Amino acid sequence: MSALLEAEGVVAGYGDIEIVHGFGFAAAEGEVTALVGANGAGKTTLMRALAGVLPLAAGALRFAGRDIAAARAHARVEAGIVLVPEGRLIFPHMSVAENLRIGAINPRARRDRARTADEVYALFPRLAERRRQLGGTLSGGEQQMLALGRGLMAKPRLLLLDEPTLGLAPIMAKLIFSTIERLSEGGLTIVIAEQDVGQTLGIADRAYVIENGRLALAGAGAALLDDPRVKAAYLGL
Amino acid sequence: MRGALALAALALAAAALPAVAGDYHVGVGLGLLMYVALTQSWTVLSGMTGYVSLGHVVFYGLGAYVAVLLWGEAPLAAIVALAALAAFAFAALIGLPALRVRGPYFVILTFGLAELAKYVVIVVEGWLGKFSRVIFGAPDIETLYYIMFGLAAAATLMTFLVRRSRFGRGLLALRENEEAAETVGVPTVRFKLLAYALSALIPGAVGSVMVLRQTYFEPAQIFDPVVSFTIVTMAVVGGSEDMKGPLLGAAGFVLLSELLWANAPQLYMVLLGLLLIVFVLFAPQGLSGLLPARRRTP
Numbered sequence: 001m002s003a004l005l006e007a008e009g010v011v012a013g014y015g016d017i018e019i020v021h022g023f024g025f026a027a028a029e030g031e032v033t034a035l036v037g038a039n040g041a042g043k044t045t046l047m048r049a050l051a052g053v054l055p056l057a058a059g060a061l062r063f064a065g066r067d068i069a070a071a072r073a074h075a076r077v078e079a080g081i082v083l084v085p086e087g088r089l090i091f092p093h094m095s096v097a098e099n100l101r102i103g104a105i106n107p108r109a110r111r112d113r114a115r116t117a118d119e120v121y122a123l124f125p126r127l128a129e130r131r132r133q134l135g136g137t138l139s140g141g142e143q144q145m146l147a148l149g150r151g152l153m154a155k156p157r158l159l160l161l162d163e164p165t166l167g168l169a170p171i172m173a174k175l176i177f178s179t180i181e182r183l184s185e186g187g188l189t190i191v192i193a194e195q196d197v198g199q200t201l202g203i204a205d206r207a208y209v210i211e212n213g214r215l216a217l218a219g220a221g222a223a224l225l226d227d228p229r230v231k232a233a234y235l236g237l
Numbered sequence: 238m239r240g241a242l243a244l245a246a247l248a249l250a251a252a253a254l255p256a257v258a259g260d261y262h263v264g265v266g267l268g269l270l271m272y273v274a275l276t277q278s279w280t281v282l283s284g285m286t287g288y289v290s291l292g293h294v295v296f297y298g299l300g301a302y303v304a305v306l307l308w309g310e311a312p313l314a315a316i317v318a319l320a321a322l323a324a325f326a327f328a329a330l331i332g333l334p335a336l337r338v339r340g341p342y343f344v345i346l347t348f349g350l351a352e353l354a355k356y357v358v359i360v361v362e363g364w365l366g367k368f369s370r371v372i373f374g375a376p377d378i379e380t381l382y383y384i385m386f387g388l389a390a391a392a393t394l395m396t397f398l399v400r401r402s403r404f405g406r407g408l409l410a411l412r413e414n415e416e417a418a419e420t421v422g423v424p425t426v427r428f429k430l431l432a433y434a435l436s437a438l439i440p441g442a443v444g445s446v447m448v449l450r451q452t453y454f455e456p457a458q459i460f461d462p463v464v465s466f467t468i469v470t471m472a473v474v475g476g477s478e479d480m481k482g483p484l485l486g487a488a489g490f491v492l493l494s495e496l497l498w499a500n501a502p503q504l505y506m507v508l509l510g511l512l513l514i515v516f517v518l519f520a521p522q523g524l525s526g527l528l529p530a531r532r533r534t535p
Contacts, residue, residue: 053416074419093413103421105422154421
C-alpha cells in the first residue's frame, strides 16, 4: 500500500500559539487511518492544517506524490482532499439539497453532481426525505449526515473526518461508524480524528496517538486497542 | 414570467420618460436610476457575502473625480468606462487587506476608507491649487439620463446573473459560514475580492455621470457619506435577497422623499429614520420579502 497523504514535521497553531509541534504520519491508499488523543491534543488543528484551512507554520505535506504544503484550501479540495469539519458547519439557512449542491462547487465534482447527489441520498435515505428542509432545522445526527454527504459531493480521494460522532446519541454514532466502514469498503481513503477511541481503533487499519501536539504512539488499529498504555489512558480499563 | 414582464414594463416606462416628462421629472428619474444602479451593485457584495459596506460612496466619488480630470480630454463614453475601471481597480487593490476583517470591523473600515479618500482628494486638489471645479459644456440631461438608464439596467442584470452562477452560490455559502465555505472548496479570498470589485464597477460610472449632471466638483460634497447611508437604507427597505429588492427600495425611497420634501420637509429625516427602524424590526427581508414569493426550488 502506498501512502496517499504523507505529513512530515507538521507545525501549526493560531498566531503565536503553537499547538502541533512537528507531527508526522502517513495515510495509505484505501485504508482508514485514525488520529486519536485527548481533547486539546491538537487533532482538530492538525486536521485543519491538512485541509489548508489553517496555514502550515512548518513541515512538509505530500498528496499523491505532489507537494501541497502551500496550496490553498480550495486547491486541495480540487486535488481531492476534503474535510468534514468538527462541529459539522453545515449551512443552516440553506436546504439539504442546496447544502449538497455547494459541496460539489469544485470544477472536478460539478459535472457529476446530480449522480453524486443520488449516491449520497442512497447512502442516507433520511437526507432524501428532508431534501427541502433547511439545514439548521435538522437534528444533530442528521446534520452530521448532511456534513458527511456534503463532503462526499466534492468527490474526495481522501476524506478527513474531524470528530464525526461528537455529541451524537450512541445509535446515531453507530450509524456514522458503519457508514464510514461502508465508504472504506468502497475504496475511499479516510483519516479520522475521534474522541471515541474504542470504536475508532476498531475500524482503523492504522492509528496514531497524538499527545500535546506530538506523536506518542503508532501502530495497527487492533494492536493499539490491546496496548496497555492506550487502555489506561483512553479506554479507562 | 410575471416578474420578467413587470421588469420589461418598468424598463419601457423608464426609457420613455424623457419623451413625455419635463426636465424636473427627468431629474427625479435620473436620481432614481442612480440609486437603482448603486444599490444593485452594493448587494453583489453586501447582500451576497454579508460584508456590509458603509462606504460605497468612495467608488462613486472616485468615478466623479476621474470624470472631472478627463472632461474635455476624452469622449464621454471613454470617460464613463474609465471611471468604472478606476473604481474596479481601486476596489481590487484595497479589497485584499480590507476583506480580512469581518462584521462590524469591516463596516467601520469601509466608512473610514471613504472619509480618508475624501480628505486625500481634498489635499491633492489643494496642491493643484483647485478648491472646486466647474465643468463647462456638460452633456444635456437626456443624454445623462440614458447613460444612467443603461447603468441601472446593467447593474440589475449583473445581480441577476451573479445570483444564478457558481460564483453567486459560493458567495452565499461564505455569507452563511466562511470557514465551511472554505472547507467545501469555495475559493473564498478570490470570490470576496471579485464581489467587492464588481460592486464598485458601476458605482464608479454612476459618479462620473452625476458629476457631469451637477457640472460642479467639490470633494466634500461628492464624497458625501449620506450617499453610502442611503444605499444601505434602500437595501434594507427594499430587501437585498433578490434583484427586485433594490428596485423596490430605490423607488419607494425616492418617491417618499419627493413627497416629503414637497409636503413636510421638517419631518423628512425623522420619517426616514422611523421607516428604517420599522423595517429592521418587522420586515428584515425588506419590501421584497413581504411580496408573496415564488417558492424557491433547490
